[in-house]
Amino acid sequence: MTHTIKHFSWTMLLFIAACGQREQLVENKPEGFCLSENLRHQLVVDTLHERDITQHVTLTGEVSYNPDxxxxxxxxxxxxxxxxxxxxxxxxxxxxxxxxxxxxxxxxxxxxxxxxxxxxxxxxxxxxxxxxxxxxxxxxxxxxxxxxxxxxxxxxxxxxxxxxxxxxxxxxxxxxxxxxxxxxxxxxxxxxxxxxxxxxxxxxxxxxGLGEVWVMANVYASDIQFVQQGMEVAIRTLAYPGDVFYGRISALPQVFDSEERVLKARIVIPNDGLKLKPGMSADISVERRSGGTAVALPARAVIFDDNQYFAVVYRGDCDVQLRRISFQTRDDQWYFVQEGLEAGERVVSQNHLLIYERIKR
CATH class of the missing domain: 2.40.50.100 (RNA polymerase II/Efflux pump adaptor protein, barrel-sandwich hybrid domain)
Known part of the structure; x- marks a missing residue:
C-alpha cells in the first residue's frame, strides 16, 4: 500500500514538472481546448465571405520606354x-x-x-x-x-x-x-x-521621358485563353517588393514574337516617383473571372498536411475546430471552397499552425 502511494506521488510530480516547462499556448480543459491568453493576443482571425471566383495568371515581363x-x-x-x-x-x-x-x-x-x-x-x-x-x-x-x-x-x-x-x-x-x-x-x-x-x-x-512607361508582358500559348485586351493587371518588381503598380492591358498583338515565341502584351502605366526603370524585370498578375461565386478562404489560412487541406475555425477561445476542406479552384490569394466551410464562419490565418499541431494530437 505504501509503495503504491509513493509511486503515485512520484508520477504526479513528474507530470507537474513537465507541464511547468511547456508553454501554455493551448490549454486542455474538460469542456475542450482553450486558447491561452498569450496566444489569444497573437491570433489573426478572418471572417469568410462569398466572392466572385477568380484565377490569377502570373506573367513575366520587362519595363520598357514609351517610344512616343x-x-x-x-x-x-x-x-x-x-x-x-x-x-x-x-x-x-x-x-x-x-x-x-x-x-x-x-x-x-x-x-x-x-x-x-x-x-x-x-x-x-x-x-x-x-x-x-x-x-x-x-x-x-x-x-x-x-x-x-x-x-x-x-x-x-x-x-x-x-x-x-x-x-x-x-x-x-x-x-x-x-x-x-x-x-x-x-x-x-x-x-x-x-x-x-x-x-x-x-x-x-x-x-x-520616364513619366509614363510600358510594361511588356510575355503571354505564352498556354495562357492566351486567360489574357485579353483591357484586363486590369497588378505589377510587382524585385526592386520594390512591397509596392504594387496597377495598370491595364492596352494592346495584345495577334502575332507571336519570332524569337521568344510569345505574345507581347503592352501595359501603359504612369511612372509616379520614377520607380520603374527601363530594363527592369517584372511579374504581372492578371485576374480572370469565371462568372460564379464561392466562399473565399485566404490562402494564408490554408494548412496542407498529409495530402489534405485544412483550416482552423474559430468560434471562441474554447471552441476551436479543425476543418477538412475541398476547393473548386485557387490562386495566389484565395482558395474557393467547395466543401467544409460556410460564409460567415471565422478562420485563424496567423499562428494557426500552432493550434493545428495541438488539436491533431
Missing part, C-alpha cells in the same frame, strides 16, 4: 568628340549642350552657308533691281521671274543647311560644334565619350 517619348540622336557627319557634359541617367533640358565635337564636314557646311548668304544678298539686290526695272517697263517679266526664282532657290538651299546645322551649333571661339539635347528627359543610352571618333549613322545618345 523617346528621341535618339543619330549623327549624320563624321568627326571626333572633344568633350561631353552628361552621364547615363542624367536629366537634361531641351537645348542643353551635351557634347562638343570637331568635324570637317560641319566646317564645310558652315563655309557653304556663308557662301550662300553672300550669294543671297547679291540675288536679293538683283531681284529688287529687276522689280524696279519691270515697273518702269524697262525689264521684261521673264527677267523678273528669273530673278525671283534664283532668290527662292538660294533661300531653299540656305534653309536646308540651317536645318542641318540646327543640331550642331557652331562655337567659333573654340572652333567646335555643340550638340544640344533635342528634347527634355533622361539620358537612357550613351555611346559618346571624349576622344571617341564619330561615324555617319552612329546613335550618340537617347533621351527619354
Amino acid at each position: 517619348h523617346v528621341v535618339q540622336f543619330v549623327s549624320w557627319v563624321e568627326g571626333v568628340t572633344v568633350q561631353t557634359h552628361f552621364s547615363l541617367g542624367d536629366y537634361v533640358k531641351q537645348g542643353q549642350v551635351l557634347a562638343t565635337i570637331k568635324s570637317p564636314a560641319l566646317n564645310t557646311l558652315l563655309t557653304e552657308k556663308r557662301s550662300l548668304q553672300s550669294r543671297r544678298q547679291l540675288s536679293e539686290r538683283e531681284f529688287a533691281a529687276a522689280q524696279s526695272l519691270y515697273q518702269d517697263n524697262i525689264a521684261s517679266e521673264r527677267d523678273l521671274v528669273e530673278a525671283r526664282s534664283t532668290l527662292e532657290m538660294l533661300d531653299a538651299e540656305l534653309a536646308n543647311i540651317e536645318d542641318n546645322l540646327a543640331l550642331f551649333r557652331p562655337n567659333p571661339a573654340q572652333g567646335v560644334f555643340e550638340i544640344r539635347s533635342p528634347s527634355s528627359g533622361y539620358i537612357v543610352e550613351k555611346n559618346i565619350n571624349p576622344g571617341m571618333p564619330i561615324n555617319d549613322g552612329d546613335n550618340l545618345f537617347t533621351v527619354s
Whole structure:
C-alpha cells in the first residue's frame, strides 16, 4: 500500500514538472481546448465571405520606354568628340549642350552657308533691281521671274543647311560644334565619350521621358485563353517588393514574337516617383473571372498536411475546430471552397499552425 502511494506521488510530480516547462499556448480543459491568453493576443482571425471566383495568371515581363517619348540622336557627319557634359541617367533640358565635337564636314557646311548668304544678298539686290526695272517697263517679266526664282532657290538651299546645322551649333571661339539635347528627359543610352571618333549613322545618345512607361508582358500559348485586351493587371518588381503598380492591358498583338515565341502584351502605366526603370524585370498578375461565386478562404489560412487541406475555425477561445476542406479552384490569394466551410464562419490565418499541431494530437 505504501509503495503504491509513493509511486503515485512520484508520477504526479513528474507530470507537474513537465507541464511547468511547456508553454501554455493551448490549454486542455474538460469542456475542450482553450486558447491561452498569450496566444489569444497573437491570433489573426478572418471572417469568410462569398466572392466572385477568380484565377490569377502570373506573367513575366520587362519595363520598357514609351517610344512616343523617346528621341535618339543619330549623327549624320563624321568627326571626333572633344568633350561631353552628361552621364547615363542624367536629366537634361531641351537645348542643353551635351557634347562638343570637331568635324570637317560641319566646317564645310558652315563655309557653304556663308557662301550662300553672300550669294543671297547679291540675288536679293538683283531681284529688287529687276522689280524696279519691270515697273518702269524697262525689264521684261521673264527677267523678273528669273530673278525671283534664283532668290527662292538660294533661300531653299540656305534653309536646308540651317536645318542641318540646327543640331550642331557652331562655337567659333573654340572652333567646335555643340550638340544640344533635342528634347527634355533622361539620358537612357550613351555611346559618346571624349576622344571617341564619330561615324555617319552612329546613335550618340537617347533621351527619354520616364513619366509614363510600358510594361511588356510575355503571354505564352498556354495562357492566351486567360489574357485579353483591357484586363486590369497588378505589377510587382524585385526592386520594390512591397509596392504594387496597377495598370491595364492596352494592346495584345495577334502575332507571336519570332524569337521568344510569345505574345507581347503592352501595359501603359504612369511612372509616379520614377520607380520603374527601363530594363527592369517584372511579374504581372492578371485576374480572370469565371462568372460564379464561392466562399473565399485566404490562402494564408490554408494548412496542407498529409495530402489534405485544412483550416482552423474559430468560434471562441474554447471552441476551436479543425476543418477538412475541398476547393473548386485557387490562386495566389484565395482558395474557393467547395466543401467544409460556410460564409460567415471565422478562420485563424496567423499562428494557426500552432493550434493545428495541438488539436491533431
